Amino acid sequence: MKTLIKAKKGDITTLEVDAIVNAANSSLLGGGGVDGAIHRAAGKELYDFNKKLGGCPTGEAKISPGFKLPAKYIIHTVGPVWYGGNNDEDRLLADCYKNSLVLAEKNNIKSIAFPAISTGVYRFPPERAAEIAVKTVSGYLTKSDNFTEIIFICFDDGTYQIYLDAIKEI
Ligand code: AR6
Numbered sequence: 001m002k003t004l005i006k007a008k009k010g011d012i013t014t015l016e017v018d019a020i021v022n023a024a025n026s027s028l029l030g031g032g033g034v035d036g037a038i039h040r041a042a043g044k045e046l047y048d049f050n051k052k053l054g055g056c057p058t059g060e061a062k063i064s065p066g067f068k069l070p071a072k073y074i075i076h077t078v079g080p081v082w083y084g085g086n087n088d089e090d091r092l093l094a095d096c097y098k099n100s101l102v103l104a105e106k107n108n109i110k111s112i113a114f115p116a117i118s119t120g121v122y123r124f125p126p127e128r129a130a131e132i133a134v135k136t137v138s139g140y141l142t143k144s145d146n147f148t149e150i151i152f153i154c155f156d157d158g159t160y161q162i163y164l165d166a167i168k169e170i
Pocket of ligand 1: 010011012013023024025030031032033034035036037079115116117118119120121122123124153154155156159
């Protein structure tokens with residue numbers, strides 16, 4: 001189970017997996033950070049498709065095709081903004097990972113890559129976020145044998161090291 005979980009350094013838009021996860025905002029219509037990169041790489045069809053999805057509440061997830069991406073699907077989830085930790089941020093972040101996996105499984109997605117949701121513009125402390133990400137995913141895998149590969153894609157060395165440490169703990 002643990003061998004399915006990997007940390008990798010790189011750009012999520014280049015990955016050849018069944019699905020990549022987007023750290024979106026509740027409009028699902030694009031923004032900065034990883035969301036902006038995914039919308040640019042997928043093309044305008046993504047914006048047009050997502051307009052019909054009607055947004056997404058924090059902690060939940062919606063799916064679109066990957067359009068111009070190598071990935072077949074994009075799972076859009078909305079992470080919590082960090083307000084100090086007393087606003088249900090931990091649970092909402094765990095929900096993003098869990099609901100993304102549930103939606104992936106429903107769509108027969110076997111390989112999936114997650115960015116470090118909420119740790120950029122939304123300011124979630126990165127170590128705490130990585131611990132929640134890794135624990136939620138590994139907990140899910142104890143109940144499901146659907147997945148063949150789960151990648152935590154890290155955009156910088158600092159995030160990569162944090163994930164290597166978090167994966168060691170499971
Ligand atoms: N591949 C992988 N990871 C990336 C990439 C990439 N191409 N680009 C950035 N990251 P952020 P959030 C990392 O800010 O905190 C947007 O405007 C980045 O280094 O993208 O959930 C949305 O529209 C960081 O580690 O997402 C929302 O309004 C991680 O992705 C808001 O930002 C997440 O940083 C969401 O904020």
